[in-house]
Amino acid sequence: MKAIQVTKTGDASVLELAELPTPQPGRGEALVRLKAAGLNFIDIYIRTGRYERPLPFTPGLEASGIVEAVGPDVTEVKVGDRVAYTDQMGSYAEYNLVKASQLIPLPDNVSFEEGAAIPLQGMTAEYLVNEFYHIKKDDYVLIHAAAGGVGRLLVQWCKHLGAIVIGTVSTQDKAQVAKNAGADHVILYTQEDFVAATKKITADKGVDYIIDGVGKSTFTKDLDAARVCGHICLFGSASGPADPFAPNSLQAKSLTLYGGSLFNFILTREELLKRANAVFNGINAGWLTLKIDYKYPLEQAAKAQQMLEERQTTGKIILTI
Ligand SMILES: NC(=O)c1ccc[n+]([C@@H]2O[C@H](COP(=O)([O-])OP(=O)(O)OC[C@H]3O[C@@H](n4cnc5c(N)ncnc54)[C@H](OP(=O)(O)O)[C@@H]3O)[C@@H](O)[C@H]2O)c1
Known part of the structure; x- marks a missing residue:
């Protein structure tokens, strides 16, 4: 699969496109074919090394997509479901492995691009x-x-x-x-x-x-x-x-x-779905709107992060995959 990989921390130029093996789901995990990934300021803290992560890593803590495969003991989702998630690194990629209990079912009226804009910033x-x-x-x-x-x-x-x-x-x-x-x-x-x-x-x-x-x-x-x-x-x-x-x-x-x-407030599936539903309810009622002002292809992740870091953006930035 294509994925952005970081082998050393630093400025946006450390975000490099790589060819990596597509992972396979283990017990309780789902493989998600990603459609859009959300950018968040935490991605900058992680890329620069202010928040430490073992190297190498694929950045990104938020995305939407379709469940491609599930491992043993997965009850929360099935193959073909539209989902979104946060609190799992690796969303700047074509596929990501996510604990099934962390997947949020996407309502039909929410697009993949909107779905990638909701879990981290919306629930925050x-x-x-x-x-x-x-x-x-x-x-x-x-x-x-x-x-x-x-x-x-x-x-x-x-x-x-x-x-x-x-x-x-x-x-x-x-x-x-x-x-x-x-x-x-x-x-x-x-x-x-x-x-x-x-x-x-x-x-x-x-x-x-x-x-x-x-x-x-x-x-x-x-x-x-x-x-x-x-x-x-x-x-x-x-x-x-x-x-x-x-x-x-x-x-x-x-x-x-x-x-x-946020990660202290979505520790159980019940809490996660309660918060996600509160966001979906606001959108359905019309008082909460999303503003996806910037869309970049996965290959331009460095450009997208640079815009965010340099204070040049408003609303949400997503990577389309
Ligand atoms: N703890 C949590 O649960 C949680 C969850 C999500 C986000 N966050 C935090 O919430 C904040 C906003 O996150 P976001 O993803 O929504 O980003 P964002 O607000 O879209 O972008 C950051 C904004 O911060 C402002 N800013 C002020 N001084 C800055 C500087 N020196 N360099 C860069 N930006 C500066 C800029 O707005 P102006 O140009 O208008 O000043 C900039 O657009 C971040 O600190 C992020 O870490 C925390």
Whole structure:
């Protein structure tokens, strides 16, 4: 099979097209013929070696496709089923082996391209609004990188829950994407101090819930932007890992800080399907839309990752296979 292989960590040029043996499913596994793979910022952390993986590896943690073969004891899916998955490396390829218990059946009205855009970013938006701070109507929620893959979905989800959404973005074009997704206020945090801007928007009260996947350039300021008894979830580090801080500094405003990782919230099949269904329900009801702005063939994985890494994308990027 054709697959992207990484034999050493580094810049996007380490993503090389290779010919690898097609794997065969073992007990409890399914071989999925992939149709589309989703790109995610975690792919960059893994490619550069910030998140360590044994070499060589095929990148990619999200894809959709058709079950080609199943191993012994598989009950969850059968050959020919349309499926999607996350939390299994190797999706930049024509085939991938996935534990059958991790496969999400794709509804007929969801295309393969949409299916590759849902499992990682969609379920992340879901747990970030349902597992930590419970958003109430007219709460102020601050979403960093609001035009990005997760950010744009979060904007829509928080609006659906009745929040007043403040999004940060780096450019005017991205501001329009965040507004189109429903953001009430958009701050260009590369040009304007987002703490001062949020204080102005909230009449000095501060923000109820801050959802931060940017890290280094935002986290320390989040502590200022939050309201008294406010909540912050740090779930990523697109600008680099957040600077260390003194835990006691949370006391001054009685802040609550959460750390988020999707993979802790899809540990059972029941939980996985509950979260996937919440995403499908939002899409069916019409309040959640996907925006697949960039499609590249598998061979151009390096170009696709470079675009994501260099901050040139909005919404979702997928590889077509
Ligand atoms: N923990 C979890 O469960 C989980 C799951 C999924 C994603 N994540 C995290 O969520 C964040 C967003 O992921 P995504 O896949 O949806 O990516 P994305 O938001 O589509 O892309 C990252 C965005 O971060 C912003 N950014 C700010 N400073 C940056 C910098 N120095 N370099 C590059 N980008 C910068 C950019 O938006 P602007 O140009 O508008 O600033 C950029 O478009 C990432 O940190 C990712 O690791 C975490």
